[in-house]
Amino acid sequence: MALDLKTSHKPIRDYYSSLEEFHKIGVKHEGAVRSAFQRLLEHCCRKMGWTFVGEHRIPLGGRRSVVVDGGML
Numbered sequence: 001m002a003l004d005l006k007t008s009h010k011p012i013r014d015y016y017s018s019l020e021e022f023h024k025i026g027v028k029h030e031g032a033v034r035s036a037f038q039r040l041l042e043h044c045c046r047k048m049g050w051t052f053v054g055e056h057r058i059p060l061g062g063r064r065s066v067v068v069d070g071g072m073l
Contacts, residue, residue, distance in 0.1 A: 011043040
């Protein structure tokens with residue numbers, strides 16, 4: 001299954017609109033743009049039948065693990 005997502009589609013337009021709003025008010029830090037990107041990833045996951053999980057912990061074995069910004073499961 002392929003994800004058919006074009007720059008003209010609403011989720012992409014919304015993402016860039018959010019980035020533009022952040023830029024207008026001088027916000028450029030990762031935490032701000034992260035929310036816009038997460039909404040885009042959530043949309044993509046729904047289209048693919050997946051679930052987006054923010055701050056996803058991945059066990060590496062034993063007591064070790066790594067936490068990624070987001071997982072598409």
